[in-house]
Amino acid sequence: xxxxxxxxxxxxxxxxxxxxxxxxxxxxxxxxxxxxxxxxxxxxxxxxxxxxxxxxxxxxxxxxxxxxxxxxxxxxxxxxxxxxxxxxxxxxxxxxxxxxxxxxxxxxxxxxxxxxxxxxxxxxxxxxxxxxxxxxxxxxxxxxxxxxxxxxxxxxxxxxxxxxxxxxxxxx
Numbered sequence: 276x277x278x279x280x281x282x283x284x285x286x287x288x289x290x291x292x293x294x295x296x297x298x299x300x301x302x303x304x305x306x307x308x309x310x311x312x313x314x315x316x317x318x319x320x321x322x323x324x325x326x327x328x329x330x331x332x333x334x335x336x337x338x339x340x341x342x343x344x345x346x347x348x349x350x351x352x353x354x355x356x357x358x359x360x361x362x363x364x365x366x367x368x369x370x371x372x373x374x375x376x377x378x379x380x381x382x383x384x385x386x387x388x389x390x391x392x393x394x395x396x397x398x399x400x401x402x403x404x405x406x407x408x409x410x411x412x413x414x415x416x417x418x419x420x421x422x423x424x425x426x427x428x429x430x431x432x433x434x435x436x437x438x439x440x441x442x443x444x445x446x447x
Contacts, residue, residue: 291394298390308353308379315387317346318372318380321356326369328361355379 299312310318313336320335321327327335333343347370350356355376361367372380395403 295390295394298393299386302386302389303383306379306382308355308375310379310383312387314346314350315380315383317350318355318376319384321370321372322377322380325371326359328367328369332370350376 296312299315303310303312303315317332317336320332324331329340329343329347332347333340336343338346347356347358351358354373357371357373358368359371361369395406398406
């Protein structure tokens with residue numbers, strides 16, 4: 276189909292996300308704990324949604340339960356998150372950031388913001404707002420876990436979190 280722009284759009288997204296991941300890797304390596312770009316979104320989600328369940332976090336992060344369980348255990352072993360039994364249903368677990376986790380979430384967010392600023396420096400304010408609007412349109416969701424991200428204007432970050440977790444090109 277001659278006017279199908281899916282392939283060039285996919286390549287543009289991949290190149291943009293690879294550039295963003297690259298801009299975050301080196302600064303993240305300077306932190307006292309081991310974090311990758313997807314971990315920033317996970318920590319930020321728990322910072323903004325303390326007491327989230329692993330199921331809610333899995334939906335937000337677009338990860339399967341086994342993958343997320345391993346990540347939660349790793350972050351818990353680093354002292355960044357803690358689990359607590361749900362006071363209303365002892366079978367459920369709620370996730371919270373530790374004090375160190377909050378500090379790392381803040382530091383990692385600064386790294387992510389700097390990477391975004393570098394990525395978006397070629398766009399003026401109007402173009403950035405247009406990009407945000409288009410991404411919001413693509414990101415529309417009925418997921419109750421995503422409502423907080425939608426309401427506080429973090430859809431661009433939510434979209435990039437998803438795209439970092441599931442890049443179109445896994446050769447990096």
